[in-house]
Amino acid sequence: MALKNLLMRFGGIVASLALLVTSMNANTTCICFIHQPKLPKGTEKLRKF
Numbered sequence: 304m305a306l307k308n309l310l311m312r313f314g315g316i317v318a319s320l321a322l323l324v325t326s327m328n329a330n331t332t333c334i335c336f337i338h339q340p341k342l343p344k345g346t347e348k349l350r351k352f
Contacts, residue, residue, distance in 0.1 A: 329346040 325343075325346055329342060329350050
């Protein structure tokens with residue numbers, strides 16, 4: 304019961320943090336020229352340009 308309450312309380316915070324990190328990652332490039340990881344589907348919608 305306590306674990307469910309904890310997940311319900313902090314689930315929204317974790318989801319919003321994940322969205323923030325994904326949108327930041329969609330708008331930046333890797334500083335290493337050799338490795339640029341593939342972005343997940345749907346991140347094109349979060350790009351600002």
